[in-house]
Amino acid sequence: xxxxxxxxxxxxxLHRRTYRSxxxxxxxxxxxxxxxxxxxxxxxxxxxxxxxxxxxxxxPDCEEELVKTALELSKYxxxxxxxxxxxxxYTEIELADPKVAQIDFPEMIEIGDDLLHxxxxxxxxxxxxASLGAQEVKVNLSNSNGFSGEYSKTVFRAGMGAQxxxxxxxxxxxxxxxSWTNDIDYEELKKEVIQLFEWAxxxxxxxxxxxxxxxxxxxxxxxxxxxIASLNGKAVARGISPLEDKIGEELLDTRITLIDDGTLPRExxxxxxxxxxxPTQKNVLIDRGVVKQILTDLETARALGLPPTxxxxxxxPAPHRTILxxxxxxxxxxxxxxxxxLIVFGTMGAWTGNPYGxxxxxxxxxxxxxxxxEIAGRVKNCMFSINSFKHFKDNLIGLSQETKSxxxxxxxxxxxxxxxxxxx
Amino acid sequence: MKExxxxxxxxxxxDYCEIRFEQSEFLxxxxxxxxxxRIVRDTPYGxxxxxxxxxxxxxxxxxxxxxLDEAVKSACRQARITGDKQGGESKLAPAPVIExxxxxxxxxxxxxxxxxxxINLLDRYRDIILGYDPAITAAQITYNERITDLCFANTxxxxxxxxxxxxGASLGATARRGMLTVSESIGRGSSIGFDxxxxxxxxxxxxxxxxxxxxxxxxVKAGVYTVVCDPALAGLFVHEAFGHLSEADNAYKNxxxxxxxxxxxxxxxxxxxxxxxxxxxxxxxxxxxxxEGVPTRRAYLVKDGILVGRLHSRxxxxxxxxxxxxxxxxLNYTFPPIxxxxxxxxxxxxxxxxxxxxxxxxxxxxxxxxxGQTNGEMFNFMAxxxxxxxxxxxxxxxxxxxxxxxxxxxxENIDMIGNDLKARDGAGGCGKGGQSPLPTSGLCPxxxxxxxxxxxxx
Numbered sequence: 001x002x003x004x005x006x007x008x009x010x011x012x013x014l015h016r017r018t019y020r021s022x023x024x025x026x027x028x029x030x031x032x033x034x035x036x037x038x039x040x041x042x043x044x045x046x047x048x049x050x051x052x053x054x055x056x057x058x059x060p061d062c063e064e065e066l067v068k069t070a071l072e073l074s075k076y077x078x079x080x081x082x083x084x085x086x087x088x089x090y091t092e093i094e095l096a097d098p099k100v101a102q103i104d105f106p107e108m109i110e111i112g113d114d115l116l117h118x119x120x121x122x123x124x125x126x127x128x129x130a131s132l133g134a135q136e137v138k139v140n141l142s143n144s145n146g147f148s149g150e151y152s153k154t155v156f157r158a159g160m161g162a163q164x165x166x167x168x169x170x171x172x173x174x175x176x177x178x179s180w181t182n183d184i185d186y187e188e189l190k191k192e193v194i195q196l197f198e199w200a201x202x203x204x205x206x207x208x209x210x211x212x213x214x215x216x217x218x219x220x221x222x223x224x225x226x227x228i229a230s231l232n233g234k235a236v237a238r239g240i241s242p243l244e245d246k247i248g249e250e251l252l253d254t255r256i257t258l259i260d261d262g263t264l265p266r267e268x269x270x271x272x273x274x275x276x277x278x279p280t281q282k283n284v285l286i287d288r289g290v291v292k293q294i295l296t297d298l299e300t301a302r303a304l305g306l307p308p309t310x311x312x313x314x315x316x317p318a319p320h321r322t323i324l325x326x327x328x329x330x331x332x333x334x335x336x337x338x339x340x341x342l343i344v345f346g347t348m349g350a351w352t353g354n355p356y357g358x359x360x361x362x363x364x365x366x367x368x369x370x371x372x373x374e375i376a377g378r379v380k381n382c383m384f385s386i387n388s389f390k391h392f393k394d395n396l397i398g399l400s401q402e403t404k405s406x407x408x409x410x411x412x413x414x415x416x417x418x419x420x421x422x423x424x
Numbered sequence: 425m426k427e428x429x430x431x432x433x434x435x436x437x438x439d440y441c442e443i444r445f446e447q448s449e450f451l452x453x454x455x456x457x458x459x460x461x462r463i464v465r466d467t468p469y470g471x472x473x474x475x476x477x478x479x480x481x482x483x484x485x486x487x488x489x490x491x492l493d494e495a496v497k498s499a500c501r502q503a504r505i506t507g508d509k510q511g512g513e514s515k516l517a518p519a520p521v522i523e524x525x526x527x528x529x530x531x532x533x534x535x536x537x538x539x540x541x542x543i544n545l546l547d548r549y550r551d552i553i554l555g556y557d558p559a560i561t562a563a564q565i566t567y568n569e570r571i572t573d574l575c576f577a578n579t580x581x582x583x584x585x586x587x588x589x590x591x592g593a594s595l596g597a598t599a600r601r602g603m604l605t606v607s608e609s610i611g612r613g614s615s616i617g618f619d620x621x622x623x624x625x626x627x628x629x630x631x632x633x634x635x636x637x638x639x640x641x642x643x644v645k646a647g648v649y650t651v652v653c654d655p656a657l658a659g660l661f662v663h664e665a666f667g668h669l670s671e672a673d674n675a676y677k678n679x680x681x682x683x684x685x686x687x688x689x690x691x692x693x694x695x696x697x698x699x700x701x702x703x704x705x706x707x708x709x710x711x712x713x714x715x716e717g718v719p720t721r722r723a724y725l726v727k728d729g730i731l732v733g734r735l736h737s738r739x740x741x742x743x744x745x746x747x748x749x750x751x752x753x754x755l756n757y758t759f760p761p762i763x764x765x766x767x768x769x770x771x772x773x774x775x776x777x778x779x780x781x782x783x784x785x786x787x788x789x790x791x792x793x794x795x796g797q798t799n800g801e802m803f804n805f806m807a808x809x810x811x812x813x814x815x816x817x818x819x820x821x822x823x824x825x826x827x828x829x830x831x832x833x834x835x836e837n838i839d840m841i842g843n844d845l846k847a848r849d850g851a852g853g854c855g856k857g858g859q860s861p862l863p864t865s866g867l868c869p870x871x872x873x874x875x876x877x878x879x880x881x882x
Contacts, residue, residue: 028677031509035482036484036502054463054464055465056464057469058467059467060490071467077462084832107507125680165678168684168832172800240598241605242604242605321823342504348797348798348799349795349797349805353806357606361824382877383804420646420881422648424648
């Protein structure tokens with residue numbers, strides 16, 4: 001099954017990922033070009049005398065060479081105490097739509113043209129951009145202990161945005177969607193992007209201070225990074241997670257429930273089994289404020305004495321789709337309830353820094369001031385700072401009922417109080 | 425290979441066509457916690473074809489040389505679709521026709537250092553980290569080594585085969601007390617030899633010491649400060665705050681941007697000179713030829729405070745009527761080249777660190793490069809740690825130091841430039857257009873900037 005012969009006592013695993021992707025791009029309000037790529041990546045992992053090593057290549061027919069390389073590396077390899085899994089029953093998930101393969105360049109160009117012109121109609125001085133892309137992926141995984149599995153996926157992506165320059169003021173805005181098929185609601189996408197532009201055209205200012213701030217779904221991942229990083233089995237096993245001994249404790253506001261789920265059909269981030277052959281599952285990381293679960297792969301599960309959660313990547317565990325359970329309040333009401341504050345659609349640098357301390361800060365690249373419950377223009381030259389461990393415990397104002405799916409996450413709008421805003 | 429690529433190019437029925445083919449040997453070794461965590465050898469193998477017709481591009485990548493002819497035809501077909509729709513004109517700035525095979529003059533070829541020796545060295549660094557203080561709970565070590573054999577040919581007759589080395593490494597310590605976790609690290613990198621990895625002991629001990637001290641350091645208080653950036657952070661600053669804005673693909677089809685970035689405008693004081701270069705093989709941004717086969721050259725961007733140039737591909741230079749600089753770079757064969765930085769540098773000044781801080785009543789000395797981002801106008805960059813400056817003297821250690829600014833006001837606000845030129849190398853790289861991490865670096869001195877917004881606690 002695995003397709004190559006191993007020395008006695010050595011475990012081996014072959015992972016093969018082939019993909020074809022094609023797309024079109026529009027930049028500076030004009031059609032820029034097309035692209036078509038193929039890639040065929042094979043990865044061999046071996047465990048020899050309790051040590052694991054990895055070799056990968058895109059060379060055609062490279063399996064034997066990869067085994068040889070991995071065996072040469074194995075004497076230096078990572079000390080592991082797990083075995084590759086044997087035969088297992090995983091549930092197949094609907095992840096591929098054959099219609100995606102039929103989407104050709106002319107169709108993509110037509111959609112892109114329409115996206116572009118919808119923006120140019122609003123203001124011809126906008127430098128509009130758009131991109132459409134499709135991908136077919138096939139994954140095969142087998143190992144010397146008898147696991148064998150495969151799945152196919154399709155992904156379709158569309159994005160649009162623009163740059164609007166007035167002297168030394170650069171306004172950049174945009175949105176994107178991804179789906180397992182071409183079912184993207186382009187009218188909704190256009191409406192959202194044009195609304196952002198209308199809101200952001202006028203510039204206003206805000207004094208430094210502490211304010212209630214609404215973070216758009218695209219920014220919520222930065223706020224949750226300290227939790228997701230700290231509930232990663234690798235961080236726990238290496239002794240760097242501050243949540244190591246907090247399982248079962250109520251550390252957050254009871255409105256916070258955070259889930260990882262790789263099993264959802266027709267979602268681009270779902271897979272029937274992880275990179276190591278463990279079936280994916282729904283993992284409740286935080287349940288109504290209580291820290292519940294650590295994500296593991298084979299190695300960290302063994303090290304921590306926990307079951308593997310189906311989150312193996314070959315280089316540590318990682319979530320598939322993180323879902324923050326929404327609230328019940330419409331976004332409009334969340335905005336209306338703020339006398340003076342911000343709604344933030346874009347940040348820069350909020351992903352940098354040590355996530356385990358909980359501090360999250362960044363430059364607000366697209367932030368709108370809220371005054372008397374109304375959007376009152378774009379703020380510039382501001383930074384926000386929070387401590388996620390503290391703010392999600394003591395300063396959560398609310399979660400919107402609306403959510404947005406962005407590749408590998410589904411988040412609502414999150415409103416936090418007492419966010420430090422620094423401005424020049 | 426030369427004949428193979430040239431024969432395939434004969435199939436091209438467009439204005440211009442080029443083929444890249446690469447074979448790489450990539451070794452990655454990682455430590456997390458107390459043990460070696462990852463050892464991977466990767467051998468990427470593949471190529472791509474890019475075709476230009478009436479100003480429109482087509483691009484096709486492939487893994488097997490058996491598919492080369494089909495890739496040429498595919499890229500040309502795509503270019504025709506694009507070009508016919510655009511109905512424009514292909515404008516590539518002229519470049520010399522080159523025929524060259526280039527291998528760097530290695531100071532210590534990493535292939536001559538056994539894996540045993542590499543692991544022993546990294547083990548020793550791991551032991552230094554873990555043995556430094558009981559508060560240090562984990563070592564974080566990344567060593568990445570990539571040797572690429574890259575062949576390039578185009579329909580103008582250029583054929584370049586170049587070997588490229590990229591070593592990027594980070595050696596770090598994580599200290600923890602209860603819910604509080606902090607880390608500190610040092611970076612190493614080179615395009616010319618494994619010797620960049622040697623003799624890190626003392627610098628590493630200093631990083632360990634800082635990691636332990638950061639446990640007790642307060643978060644910097646948010647505010648607006650005069651900030652002195654050390655050379656590593658100045659390197660990150662010039663990359664994020666100005667380097668990306670200098671990439672001509674921002675401006676070549678955007679008249680408003682071209683007007684804002686009109687050559688000849690003043691951006692800073694007379695003391696400020698910025699350039700980007702493929703020179704300096706000791707650093708990760710070294711490049712002999714770019715990914716369009718163009719010999720790299722030093723490109724002055726700001727001279728004596730005046731905007732004098734920008735970074736170009738052949739297309740951006742052709743459309744803007746400016747000289748080529750050799751800045752078209754692709755992360756690997758799955759991507760087309762786009763305009764990217766190499767080693768981005770600030771020319772040294774005359775000030776000492778003492779000169780810079782002595783008249784600051786309350787300010788911040790920000791140290792080390794912790795990552796950054798820009799949207800062209802505003803930027804964000806993170807220091808590894810900082811020290812408050814009080815009454816002209818370095819005072820207490822502070823953590824979580826993130827700075828932001830507006831490029832146009834910040835460049836004007838650089839009022840002192842140091843004499844302590846130093847490179848910024850590490851395990852990371854630059855990201856743009858989904859192509860990350862691309863090796864870049866730079867030589868910079870310390871700089872002093874007035875009125876910098878610093879995020880942090882109350």
